[in-house]
Amino acid sequence: MTKTSHSNTFTGWREWVSLPDLGVDWLKAKIDTGARTSSLHAFDIHEFEQDGAPWVRFKVKPWQDSQADAVVVESPVHDRRAVRSSSGHAQERLVVELLIRLVDREVLAEVTLSNRDEMGFRMLIGREALRQGFSVDPARSFLGGRAPREARRRNRGRI
Numbered sequence: 001m002t003k004t005s006h007s008n009t010f011t012g013w014r015e016w017v018s019l020p021d022l023g024v025d026w027l028k029a030k031i032d033t034g035a036r037t038s039s040l041h042a043f044d045i046h047e048f049e050q051d052g053a054p055w056v057r058f059k060v061k062p063w064q065d066s067q068a069d070a071v072v073v074e075s076p077v078h079d080r081r082a083v084r085s086s087s088g089h090a091q092e093r094l095v096v097e098l099l100i101r102l103v104d105r106e107v108l109a110e111v112t113l114s115n116r117d118e119m120g121f122r123m124l125i126g127r128e129a130l131r132q133g134f135s136v137d138p139a140r141s142f143l144g145g146r147a148p149r150e151a152r153r154r155n156r157g158r159i
Helices: 149-155
Strands: 009-012 014-019 024-031 038-041 043-050 053-060 071-076 079-084 090-102 105-114 123-125 134-137
Touching: 009 014, 014 123, 024 149, 038 090, 071 090, 079 105
Parallel strands: 009 134, 024 123, 038 105
Antiparallel strands: 014 024, 014 090, 038 123, 043 053, 053 071, 079 090, 090 105
8 A cells, every 4th residue: 555655646537446455446436636535436335333333334336337246345434424515415424444546556545435326437536535646637537547448348338
């Protein structure tokens, strides 16, 4: 895992990321400097207790236009936060910590769980994750490389 550094890795306004601890190799994310915390599309969210601590079980759909390859995740609850959406509505969301691989670097980030079914991206990468040594070039995309053709086709619901 990469620690906070002063060197910068450039990222475009959208990137293919992976969530190695979840077994999600490809997920298209929007780099969002307007969002403080990163956000992940999650559904079937259920809270439970494990060894006296709060945990959450949820599912992740890595593909934008497909139900295929959903992953079941169990994680400790890191926090609960009131988050204001781009439309101005406040909502309490669960926060988990996830390892994110972005442009060939791994960072540990706080990620809110949210229903992003109506959104174009399954994940937003917010400022707190980007502070770990990233600079955003808003005129470019996929500086970390493109996903393999099969992953791109799955993301468009064509497989």
